[in-house]
Amino acid sequence: MSEPFTTLSGKAAPMPEENIDTDIIFPARFLLITAKAGLGRYAFHDRRFDANGAEIPDYVLNQASFNAAPFIVAGANFGSGSSREQAVWAIAGLGVRCIIAAGFGEIFHSNCQRNGILPITLPAQTVAELMVAAQTEQTFAVDLEAQSLTVGNRAFAFDIAPERKLALLNGWDETSVLLHQYAGAIDEFETRQKASAPWLYAEDDAS
Amino acid sequence: MTATTLYEKLWNAHAVAELPGGETLLYIDRQILHEVSSPQAFVAMRDAGRQLRRPQTHIAVVDHAVPTRSPRADGIRHGTIEDAQAASQIAELETNVRDFAVPYAELDGAEQGIVHVIGPESGFTLPGTTIVCGDSHTTTHGAFGALAFGIGASEQGTVMAAQCLRQKRAKTMRIELSGTRHPLVFAKDIALAIIARIGADGAAGHAVEFTGPAVRAMSMAERMTLCNMMIEAGSRVGLVAPDDVTFAFLKGRRLAPKGALWDQAVAAWRDLASDEGANYDRVIEIDVASLVPQVSWGTTPDQTLPVDAALPDPATLEEGPARRQAEKALAYMGLTPGQSLTDIAITHAFIGSCTNGRIEDIRAAAAIARGRKVAPGIKAIVVPGSAATRAAAEAEGLDRILIEAGFEWRLAGCSMCVAMNDDRLKPGERCASTSNRNFEGRQGPGGRTHLMSPAMAAAAAIAGHIADIREFAA
Numbered sequence: 001m002s003e004p005f006t007t008l009s010g011k012a013a014p015m016p017e018e019n020i021d022t023d024i025i026f027p028a029r030f031l032l033i034t035a036k037a038g039l040g041r042y043a044f045h046d047r048r049f050d051a052n053g054a055e056i057p058d059y060v061l062n063q064a065s066f067n068a069a070p071f072i073v074a075g076a077n078f079g080s081g082s083s084r085e086q087a088v089w090a091i092a093g094l095g096v097r098c099i100i101a102a103g104f105g106e107i108f109h110s111n112c113q114r115n116g117i118l119p120i121t122l123p124a125q126t127v128a129e130l131m132v133a134a135q136t137e138q139t140f141a142v143d144l145e146a147q148s149l150t151v152g153n154r155a156f157a158f159d160i161a162p163e164r165k166l167a168l169l170n171g172w173d174e175t176s177v178l179l180h181q182y183a184g185a186i187d188e189f190e191t192r193q194k195a196s197a198p199w200l201y202a203e204d205d206a207s
Numbered sequence: 208m209t210a211t212t213l214y215e216k217l218w219n220a221h222a223v224a225e226l227p228g229g230e231t232l233l234y235i236d237r238q239i240l241h242e243v244s245s246p247q248a249f250v251a252m253r254d255a256g257r258q259l260r261r262p263q264t265h266i267a268v269v270d271h272a273v274p275t276r277s278p279r280a281d282g283i284r285h286g287t288i289e290d291a292q293a294a295s296q297i298a299e300l301e302t303n304v305r306d307f308a309v310p311y312a313e314l315d316g317a318e319q320g321i322v323h324v325i326g327p328e329s330g331f332t333l334p335g336t337t338i339v340c341g342d343s344h345t346t347t348h349g350a351f352g353a354l355a356f357g358i359g360a361s362e363q364g365t366v367m368a369a370q371c372l373r374q375k376r377a378k379t380m381r382i383e384l385s386g387t388r389h390p391l392v393f394a395k396d397i398a399l400a401i402i403a404r405i406g407a408d409g410a411a412g413h414a415v416e417f418t419g420p421a422v423r424a425m426s427m428a429e430r431m432t433l434c435n436m437m438i439e440a441g442s443r444v445g446l447v448a449p450d451d452v453t454f455a456f457l458k459g460r461r462l463a464p465k466g467a468l469w470d471q472a473v474a475a476w477r478d479l480a481s482d483e484g485a486n487y488d489r490v491i492e493i494d495v496a497s498l499v500p501q502v503s504w505g506t507t508p509d510q511t512l513p514v515d516a517a518l519p520d521p522a523t524l525e526e527g528p529a530r531r532q533a534e535k536a537l538a539y540m541g542l543t544p545g546q547s548l549t550d551i552a553i554t555h556a557f558i559g560s561c562t563n564g565r566i567e568d569i570r571a572a573a574a575i576a577r578g579r580k581v582a583p584g585i586k587a588i589v590v591p592g593s594a595a596t597r598a599a600a601e602a603e604g605l606d607r608i609l610i611e612a613g614f615e616w617r618l619a620g621c622s623m624c625v626a627m628n629d630d631r632l633k634p635g636e637r638c639a640s641t642s643n644r645n646f647e648g649r650q651g652p653g654g655r656t657h658l659m660s661p662a663m664a665a666a667a668a669i670a671g672h673i674a675d676i677r678e679f680a681a
């Protein structure tokens with residue numbers, strides 16, 4: 001379960017760069033960490049910290065105005081590359097709940113929705129305008145129910161699959177959605193399978 | 208009724224619901240868990256306060272991060288592991304299996320081993336089932352006529368709690384194997400030759416089914432090797448229809464059905480075959496009589512050649528991605544264009560992994576090693592895929608033959624297949640390896656991998672360079 005996502009407002013960290021891949025978001029050498037929580041400090045690690053572990057002051061997430069921003073605005077193909085889910089957990093660990101880009105890596109996009117983060121895809125030109133708004137520290141506000149993003153006095157509509165929207169609104173992860181919507185179907189399947197292939201249930205019964 | 212393929216039959220038999228958007232909710236019969244990819248799934252279970260829906264449909268084991276040596280004479284590894292991260296991953300899995308009542312093939316126990324070796328060995332892998340694991344070589348279990356594929360972290364948690372996954376149906380590809388192979392051409396050679404022919408993404412988006420007399424003639428170990436390698440052609444699923452060879456392998460295994468249930472199961476399993484005239488999206492035919500032993504030379508498994516070939520010369524290729532890839536691979540591998548494969552000197556030989564760590568593989572290596580010596584300066588290790596395989600090999604005296612020849616005889620684990628434990632290459636070292644991936648750094652940063660069969664790897668260890676097993680054995 002993640003926090004239900006209804007509305008969100010705050011600043012947006014501008015990342016005006018294309019192809020920010022999951023290796024940039026979560027470097028491979030941290031994959032041996034078994035935790036899922038607390039990964040925020042590794043997010044964008046090699047951009048945020050130098051070789052000695054000192055903060056690189058120029059980096060957007062190290063600036064006082066953006067280090068707690070709940071939004072990211074980024075160039076196209078954000079989250080491409082390796083399928084590692086840690087990339088999403090790390091971004092969530094930063095407190096980011098909404099990412100706006102002109103396009104996302106496919107697996108990263110679905111991993112966002114599995115983990116309570118709203119990815120919004122908008123045309124490249126719109127994203128360019130929003131990048132300026134982010135850089136000038138305007139407030140971003142999103143209303144998921146209305147599928148609307150408001151920045152200053154402008155509003156932008158965005159698309160989201162109905163079942164993904166329902167999951168985010170309720171704070172359901174994928175498992176919750178399946179359990180919520182298909183519990184009956186799963187039960188029925190098991191009843192049928194137990195009759196036709198009882199050997200697959202021998203161990204359940206024995207235990 | 209229209210003729211359907213084995214893949215479609217397995218799929219249809221596990222469809223719980225059709226989802227909006229074209230995906231299917233697929234019922235998952237079996238899940239295998241290991242220490243490296245499962246921790247976050249258990250975290251998610253704890254966070255949500257969930258229990259496993261059917262704990263007995265799971266089995267957990269430690270394989271990826273475990274060392275394959277023990278400082279203790281009795282081979283006990285528990286409590287001796289120096290690498291703090293490996294030790295903590297193992298401890299975390301042990302806590303998780305206890306808290307969630309998951310059956311566990313414990314470290315130092317008789318059933319410990321590589322996920323894809325112990326599943327079949329214990330009878331956990333059965334025909335007609337769906338099987339998942341957080342490791343892409345889950346394709347291995349398809350050798351039993353099971354729909355088996357690798358999955359990610361969140362998906363593992365979903366299977367634990369809901370016993371289901373959302374999946375998109377793949378296209379189908381049939382690979383028909385005919386002919387009789389040379390006695391020193393193995394399933395590994397056939398797999399490598401297929402990958403070289405269709406490319407490292409040649410089967411992407413497809414479920415591959417192997418058919419034909421040359422497959423029917425194969426042992427289960429050989430079928431597993433074949434299916435195991437299909438992920439290296441981009442396919443998440445490899446399949447062989449079950450037959451008497453399959454049933455004979457499974458009968459009497461600890462978790463295989465017993466008594467009347469066994470008879471009922473076998474009767475059902477006999478229907479697990481593609482129908483006559485079933486339609487595949489692609490069909491490939493290979494006469495295995497035409498094949499010779501294969502060796503990979505580059506950094507993707509499709510960069511493979513017959514052992515008697517010379518390395519490609521990028522200068523003779525047309526300007527384009529293929530040429531640049533060949534140049535890059537030769538540079539990383541430290542090889543010269545046009546060089547003979549058999550002139551390449553090695554520093555290491557690794558016999559093991561879920562591709563080639565079974566008893567048949569160890570026998571093949573021992574047959575070459577018998578009465579010979581590993582070349583000076585070569586580090587050669589044999590790592591059984593499971594504790595049971597190790598015990599079986601020792602019962603046959605294979606360990607003594609190998610040790611006598613100068614091979615190290617290890618405890619079960621993934622070992623040098625994946626640079627996640629103590630066994631890894633240093634930059635520039637070169638390994639004749641029976642594993643499945645020759646990617647840059649796969650066996651250790653800067654390490655160089657040549658994929659081949661166990662007999663070929665043993666021959667390379669003895670010769671000190673890549674050798675043609677056909678001449679070697681003569």
Ligand code: SF4
Nearest residue numbers: 344560561621624625
């Ligand atoms: S032996 Fe290699 S491929 Fe097989 S499960 Fe272990 S790491 Fe994965």
